[in-house]
Amino acid sequence: MEKVATKGVAKGVDAVAEEISADVAAGRLTNGTWLKLVDLEVRYGCTRAAARRALERLAVKGVLQRIPDRGYYVAVMDERRRRELMAVRVVLETATVPGILASATKADIADLRALATRFESCIRDGDAAQKFTANRDFHVRLTQLCPNQELARLALEVRGNIPSTPVVQWWTQARIETSAREHFEMIDALEAGDGAALSRLIELHILQPEK
Template sequence: MNRLKRQTTSSAMTDHVMEMILHDIQTGTLTPGAWLKQIDLERRYSCGRPEVRRALDRLAQKRLVVHVPNRGYHVYQPDGRQAREVAEIRILLETGVAGHIVANARPADIETLAGLSANFDRLLQIGTTLELYEANLAFHHQLLSLCGNLELVNLVADIRQRTSSAPVQQWTTRDRVEQSSREHAQMIDALVSKDEAQLTEVIARHIRQSSP
């Protein structure tokens, strides 16, 4: 029982440290490209080395920070060219199966998507950036899975990893987050009305983060 309690306490501390690092990245206290010395983070957040290391590993998985073997961790520094090119590749792949998504979407699938969209909207009001980002991923994974091609779904997931999918890079402004929410609803409307052209247009706009 004591061991379980210690593990729970350690996990809670790791989550706390991760949120603190995320906050400092979002506010610019930890700037893009900045190296993160673990001893400095221990002092800054009043925690131990294991919690800092686990927090950095989790953030590296989310592409918030980059782990360089034998050197350490640094805050992710976005590459605008790469992000644009990856977005265009995603548009080609995801709009290319829009017809299959429309044809395969059953009422139960649409209801599932509506629930994921509602969760995104809820987190828009009360959630952390990381939670919002993960809710967005869940919606898009469910939508794309309706194409019926698992290899394509996995390929898109792999391609996303070639550029930052970090929450701090996901949306440029609060208005853009709210627009993403509206676009989720528009995608669902396109499925309900079986409108392939509308779904294609909204997906492309959503990925490019362009205005309607």
């Protein structure tokens, strides 16, 4: 747990829970890692009480697991649970498509192209963390175009519960290059108003490790 927060106002429970969840998803906190309150205080710049409540919240969501009298550790993602969460992602993210089509503007599409281009650049020049961040930013921007905020929130929450480091998410260089190309294909489908194509591409993109 080498990351150390800069000094400032102590973070609240929501912010700490979000950062822990992001670190789990990015693989910075790996399966089975024990989380000590004293370490979390330093890493996330929060009080011990905020860290404890964040751990409790993430345990309820299944991101962490708790053993009484021992503490919390990053939940082990077995293959069955991973496949089930991927299937849930397909249901939720394809359900956002009608709303995205109805609300997306030319400016939104331009933003998505810029984010897709940034991810494409990270493939060539970025490290693992930069690839993860650029990919996440594209998908968050796309999903948040859905006017149903609760649906978008649920879709992003489930997405955040699945480890998505480059090692897990992209098995080969060819696969990561395909992912980058699929981003642009999604944008083209959105710009054309083709909901069926966008839904199909999203499903393919989510299930790509199985292909």
